[in-house]
Amino acid sequence: MGHVLSARSVVSAAVLACLLAWMPCDAQAQTTWRFGGFGTVAAAHSTEHQGDYTVNPNSPGRAGYSRDWAFDVDSRAGVQMDVQIDKRWSAVAQVTQEKSVENSYKTYLTWANIKFQATPDLSLRAGRIALPLFVAADYRKVGYALPWLRAPVELYSLIPISNSDGIDASYRWHAGNVKHETTISLGRATARLNKDVLGKARAIVGITDSATIGALTLRFTAAQTLLVVPGAEALFDGLRSFGPPGQALADRYDIAKRHVRVYSAAVNYDTGDWFVIGESGRINTSSLLGDQTASYLSTGYRFGNVAPYVTYARLVANLRTHTAGLPLDGLPPEAAAVAGVLNDTLNFQLRQIGVQDTASVGVRWDIAPNIALKAQVDRVTPRGGSIGTLINVQPGFRSGHAFSVVSLGMDFVF
Amino acid sequence: MNRLLRTLFLRPRLILALALSSGAVEAADLAVIVSARSPVVTLRPDQVVEIFLSQSNRFPDGTEAVAVDLSLGSALRDEFYGKVARRSPALMKAHWSRLIFTGRGQPPAEVDSNAAMRKLIADNPGMIGYVDRVALDASVRAVLIVR
Numbered sequence: 017m018g019h020v021l022s023a024r025s026v027v028s029a030a031v032l033a034c035l036l037a038w039m040p041c042d043a044q045a046q047t048t049w050r051f052g053g054f055g056t057v058a059a060a061h062s063t064e065h066q067g068d069y070t071v072n073p074n075s076p077g078r079a080g081y082s083r084d085w086a087f088d089v090d091s092r093a094g095v096q097m098d099v100q101i102d103k104r105w106s107a108v109a110q111v112t113q114e115k116s117v118e119n120s121y122k123t124y125l126t127w128a129n130i131k132f133q134a135t136p137d138l139s140l141r142a143g144r145i146a147l148p149l150f151v152a153a154d155y156r157k158v159g160y161a162l163p164w165l166r167a168p169v170e171l172y173s174l175i176p177i178s179n180s181d182g183i184d185a186s187y188r189w190h191a192g193n194v195k196h197e198t199t200i201s202l203g204r205a206t207a208r209l210n211k212d213v214l215g216k217a218r219a220i221v222g223i224t225d226s227a228t229i230g231a232l233t234l235r236f237t238a239a240q241t242l243l244v245v246p247g248a249e250a251l252f253d254g255l256r257s258f259g260p261p262g263q264a265l266a267d268r269y270d271i272a273k274r275h276v277r278v279y280s281a282a283v284n285y286d287t288g289d290w291f292v293i294g295e296s297g298r299i300n301t302s303s304l305l306g307d308q309t310a311s312y313l314s315t316g317y318r319f320g321n322v323a324p325y326v327t328y329a330r331l332v333a334n335l336r337t338h339t340a341g342l343p344l345d346g347l348p349p350e351a352a353a354v355a356g357v358l359n360d361t362l363n364f365q366l367r368q369i370g371v372q373d374t375a376s377v378g379v380r381w382d383i384a385p386n387i388a389l390k391a392q393v394d395r396v397t398p399r400g401g402s403i404g405t406l407i408n409v410q411p412g413f414r415s416g417h418a419f420s421v422v423s424l425g426m427d428f429v430f
Numbered sequence: 431m432n433r434l435l436r437t438l439f440l441r442p443r444l445i446l447a448l449a450l451s452s453g454a455v456e457a458a459d460l461a462v463i464v465s466a467r468s469p470v471v472t473l474r475p476d477q478v479v480e481i482f483l484s485q486s487n488r489f490p491d492g493t494e495a496v497a498v499d500l501s502l503g504s505a506l507r508d509e510f511y512g513k514v515a516r517r518s519p520a521l522m523k524a525h526w527s528r529l530i531f532t533g534r535g536q537p538p539a540e541v542d543s544n545a546a547m548r549k550l551i552a553d554n555p556g557m558i559g560y561v562d563r564v565a566l567d568a569s570v571r572a573v574l575i576v577r
Contacts (some may be wrong), residue, residue: 054531096531108533127533136487136494146532154532161527186534188486195485228485230476288516321520382520385503429527 048100055093056159058390058425059085066413067406069396069421071166072173074208075115079421081408088115090166090425092157094126104133112157117208126157127179137188147180147201148224149237150297151282154178159427163291163316163325165378165392166423170331171310173370173405174299176207180220195228207243209305215245217276235282243276243301254358258342258351265342269304269362276301290317300334304362306369307334321382330373337366337402372404373397387428394421459563460510461572463548468555469493473573479515481558483525484535489558497538498550498559506544510560513576 062069062080070077070089077089094112101107109128116122129143146154153175156167166172182203189196201222207215222239252270255262280297296311309332316325341359344352378392397418398404404415462478464470470489480486482497489495500507503519511517517525529535541547544565551559552569566572 050536052530054527094531098530098533098536100536110531110533129533131533141533146534148532155528158527158531161524161531195480197485288518288521318518318521321518382518385519385523388520429523429531 047102050098050100051095052098052430053093053095054158054160054427054429056090056425056427057087058090058159058165058423059087060089060421060423061085062419062421064396064406064413064417064419067403067409070173070405070407071169072175073405073407074117074176076117076119076407077115078408080406080419081410088121090159090423091115094157106131106133114157139186140183141185142183144179144181145184145201145203147178147203147205147220147222147239148199149175149178149222149239149278150280151235151284151293151295158429159390159425160386160388160429162427163293163323163380164314164327164376165380165390165425168310168312168314168327168329168374168376169405170329170372170374171295171297171312174297174308174310174331176209176215177205177217180205180217182220193229197226199224201239205241209245213245213247213271213305215243215271217241217243222278231285231287233282233284233286235280235284237278237280237297239278241276242273243271243305244273245271245305248272248304251358251361254354255342255362258355258358262342265339265362271301271303271305274301274303274305288318291315298334304365308332308369309334316380322379323381324377324379327376327378328373329376331370331405333369333371333400333402335369337369337371337400338363339366367402369402370398370404371400371402373399386430387426390423390425390427392421392423394423395419396421458506458509460506460513460560460576461563461566462510462514462558462560462574462576463551463566463570464558464573465552465555466569466571468571470558470573471571475514475574475576478558478574482511482538483515484529484537494556496554496557498547498557499538499540500544500547500560501540501542504542506560506562510576514574 060079061084064080066081068077068081069079077086079086079089092112092114094110096110098108099106107130110126112124112126113121114124127144127146129141129145131139131141133139148154150171152167155161156172180203184199184201186197186199203220205217207217209215220241224237226233226235248271252266255266277300282295284293292315294313298309300307312327312329314325314327316323339362341362342355344355347355374394374396376392376394378390381389383389395418398415401415403409469491477490481495487495508519511522526537541550544561547559547561548565548570551557
């Protein structure tokens with residue numbers, strides 16, 4: 017209900033802005049409404065039974081441990097309403113139905129914003145807007161728009177937020193034969209970091225430039241936010257009570273208030289008949305939440321309506337995922353016991369920082385103008401003692417062992 | 431004045447292109463058109479593509495450009511995107527899905543016939559469309575011939 021109300025209020029705000037005549041509203045201008053949607057129905061099977069394979073921990077899929085075949089890894093749906101008020105003003109609202117951390121499907125207000133096309137090259141938006149941290153960050157949920165069954169999980173599972181409440185400005189410009197689109201975003205968001213940790217991303221500042229020369233597109237992004245995460249005071253206050261070594265550990269790993277920096281670079285070459293896409297992204301939280309870099313390289317060929325592809329993806333940690341922790345030598349027995357628990361907690365959390373690689377092969381088959389069938393097989397290897405991108409990991413899990421994921425899906429748009 | 435000179439200067443080249451292309455009378459050569467009143471004289475395929483894919487909203491001379499499509503599923507439309515943008519109908523659908531569902535753009539308005547396209551383009555100097563070459567007349571100017 018709340019979603020419907022907020023979607024409505026955005027539209028009326030746009031109409032109001034027009035009536036207030038910041039821009040003269042052309043009497044002839046016709047308001048046009050458009051309704052559309054997208055969805056994916058897919059099933060995934062994993063041979064790793066000691067954990068669940070998922071695309072994103074915030075939308076937990078259950079393939080492997082909980083289910084033999086899981087429909088909740090990739091299945092979702094979204095609907096969108098667009099209104100073009102006049103030549104310059106438009107508004108959009110989108111809701112998606114997705115798996116939530118409460119393990120049920122839930123409706124989310126993905127975007128709701130007003131756009132003002134100031135000139136043919138400059139557009140300004142306000143409201144809930146897409147945060148284009150990575151190439152497919154803002155459309156990864158629209159399966160039909162992807163060449164793959166899903167965007168590579170090594171990179172795309174790192175994204176705790178895909179939209180922000182704020183403003184952005186996009187400017188198109190030419191430099192010789194190179195077309196650029198530069199976007200600057202400012203905003204704030206609620207960031208779900210995993211099942212148990214909910215944070216606030218304040219003062220999000222991002223800049224993205226995408227440069228196109230013929231079939232080649234290069235893209236660079238840098239973004240920063242102040243991430244505020246309550247709830248871990250006991251751990252870090254506990255560490256600080258152990259003098260200088262504890263102080264140093266707490267300063268190194270504290271998650272209460274940290275600057276998170278995101279960088280990414282991508283290259284995409286698409287002739288229409290075949291494509292190569294490569295991307296690398298780093299999210300550094302400067303804390304116990306990790307500092308990871310993920311990269312992938314993918315290529316595919318289009319034989320008419322059938323487009324097979326291969327992808328290799330890799331996720332690495334840029335910090336050690338184990339710490340010696342507090343020195344226990346010379347501590348009285350009770351203090352040593354507390355220090356031991358704190359060390360174990362630190363190391364347990366560090367092991368949650370995934371290291372993993374995946375080799376995938378798949379095919380997209382466009383069977384109808386609005387429908388694509390997809391099949392994909394992944395060979396996934398969590399490494400370095402980590403659980404990779406798995407969730408619900410059981411005591412019998414062993415890192416370093418490859419497992420397979422088989423997925424079949426159908427994407428549609430209307 | 432400048433415009434007029436340029437038009438006069440470049441027109442022979444266009445006539446030549448049309449003359450050369452008239453040899454092969456295969457089905458559905460298509461012409462990318464602007465209004466006869468538009469200052470735009472000729473466009474390269476990549477310049478046409480960036481306007482139709484919403485990567486640019488301007489003609490090379492800086493004036494605003496609005497693309498118009500034939501209706502979805504029409505053979506001429508599929509031929510236009512296949513030859514000029516090297517994209518299948520499914521790839522175009524995926525392209526627009528990326529823009530629409532991120533709130534970044536909407537596909538061009540559509541008309542359902544060559545005649546309707548020609549009339550709309552003729553009446554609006556800021557617009558650009560495409561028609562079957564046999565549908566060309568003096569109200570519009572072919573800025574690119576696609577064979």
